[in-house]
Amino acid sequence: MITLGVFFGGMSVEHEISVISALQTIHAFPEFKYNIVPIYISKEGEWYTGPGLTVVSNYRNLPKLLSWCEKVYMTPTRGDFNLYRYKSNMFKSKVVTKIDVAFPILHGSYGEDGSLQGFFEMIGIPYVGSNLRASNIAMDKIATKYMCQSCGIPCVDYMWTTDKEWFENHDEMKAKAEKIGYPLIVKPATLGSSVGISKAANEKELEAAVDLAAKFTDKIIIERMVQNLQEINCSVYGSYHDCKASVLEEPIRSGDILSYKDKYMGSSSTKGGAKGGMKFGAKGGKMAGAKGGSGSMSDSQRKCPADLPEDVTKNIQSLAIKTFKEMNASGIIRIDFMRNKETGEVYVNEINAIPGSLSFYLWEATGKKFVDVLDDVINVAIKENAEKQKLKHSFDQNIFAMGGGAGFKMGGAKR
Ligand SMILES: Nc1ncnc2c1ncn2[C@@H]1O[C@H](COP(=O)(O)OP(=O)(O)O)[C@@H](O)[C@H]1O
Ligand SMILES: [Mg+2]
CATH class of the missing domain: 3.30.470.20 (ATP-grasp fold, B domain)
Incomplete structure (x- = not known):
């Protein structure tokens, strides 16, 4: 049976939504179809596992729930798909289980944006969903x-700026936004769940909308309101x-x-x-x-x-x-x-x-x-x-063994 590591929670404003999405998914599987290992990532980025994590009512008292769980980690070693416990002893081995497939069900930062996917790429574990590049786009x-x-x-006309640029080149940036034409929609560039988004029908509202979006991310997108x-x-x-x-x-x-x-x-x-x-x-x-x-x-x-x-x-x-x-x-x-x-x-x-x-x-x-x-x-x-594993990861040519001056230029080697 495939051991499926379901990762959820995470360091994101959408943490709670991820818990719901993950539990919905876990409970959609008929019993015994997969060996499901829930891996909850706390808002602080710590990883936990334990059967109590699949019961939604347990999240009402998170400290209590986590006290029943094991704190775990994976290492960045290629090919090592083991989930390790922090505290092992003579009755408990260091390895909790080996994961066959990782299933990230995280929304937002550090989970949906390619970060965790990058870790999975590094170790070479199969994982469900988009790769880090697609996730980041x-x-x-x-x-x-x-x-x-x-x-x-087709996408809506827009401009983007950073909070620093908006305040330092204010007139120029504002003129650029106003050229798109009111009403505008202002959003943090890398958030979800409508957090930090507002409509601006005039100059005053635009200033307030940028101030709000800048509280969440440094990159801000301003677009025409459909x-x-x-x-x-x-x-x-x-x-x-x-x-x-x-x-x-x-x-x-x-x-x-x-x-x-x-x-x-x-x-x-x-x-x-x-x-x-x-x-x-x-x-x-x-x-x-x-x-x-x-x-x-x-x-x-x-x-x-x-x-x-x-x-x-x-x-x-x-x-x-x-x-x-x-x-x-x-x-x-x-x-x-x-x-x-x-x-x-x-x-x-x-x-x-x-x-x-x-x-x-x-x-x-x-x-x-x-x-x-x-x-x-x-x-x-x-x-x-x-x-992916069939692809070549190296180009076997030992440039260090080449004779002196054979095309090996320091400072200009990478072209
Ligand atoms: N250009 C726009 N014109 C009109 N409404 C918009 C526009 N962009 C966003 N909205 C409104 O704001 C909501 C949230 O924006 P969205 O870009 O989907 O961000 P999020 O990632 O937070 O869901 C949309 O569902 C829509 O109601
Ligand atoms: Mg949306």
Whole structure:
């Protein structure tokens, strides 16, 4: 049986959402299908494992939960996929278990942005989801724009700046932003869950919006606000050579901007049978205590499938596939679009390399069992890793053994 290390939590503002997404996924697996090892990463970056981590109600008292768990780590040694405990003794060996496949279910910084993926690359373990480069493109809204612009994927006009540049070259930067034209949307470049985002309809609001965004990241993106906005999300899963687009959903906002509250704490109004948010699959009964609890993810308001003509749906799905391929993604991602309902213009807004709830509700609405999607992406991880390991990592030519002066130039060697 495959031992699946599910990593979640993490040093991110979306820590709690990750716990929910991971537990939903863990509980979607039928018993005994995989040997699941939960690895919880605390907000401070410490790793823990233990069976208590799969019970959502235990998170109400985190210190108590962690006191039942083992503090663990992995080493950066290539080929060493062991999970080690800090405290071993004569009854407990140093190794907790060996992991066959890593499954990061983290949102935001240090987990969805390529950091952890970089560690997995270093040690050579198969891992589910996008590689570090694709993860980083998705996480950085500026990098996403660069990618879209370079391959003809429509995105909204924008500029970006840093908080330092905004304050030091204030007039120039403000003029650049105003050239795009009010109303503008101002966002931290590398955050999620609508944190730090605001609308600016005039100069005064622009200053306040930049101040707010600068509290969260140093890179700030300022873009044209799409009018008559309809938001449309589409999940894509698989690999470059074989990927599928889901049905589309339309999240419903309570104000101008789809807020953290709309996303995770909205009231339930799902149309078309696709339940989102807090649902725990096959073993859901065990998790019942968590539903609707404070701070937990509940059904956000969404229409699923989105109310769109067939040709628009097809166009958005094919743009989603194109985006998945151009960024060289893997696993399950979600691409969020913005559409001007009056003009019909469609733009890619952002890419989520590890979407909330792993978009299981979109796959269920597409007629695909979530557990089959999970099996597929685990298999993709194993296959892609096997192919990667076959690639040559060195070019066997000992330049040090070459005779004096044989093309070996200090200072100019790397070309
Ligand atoms: N250019 C825009 N025009 C209109 N609304 C926008 C624009 N950009 C973002 N929004 C609103 O703000 C919300 C959050 O922005 P988004 O870029 O998706 O950031 P996050 O990564 O935090 O989800 C969107 O869902 C949308 O409601
Ligand atoms: Mg968003």
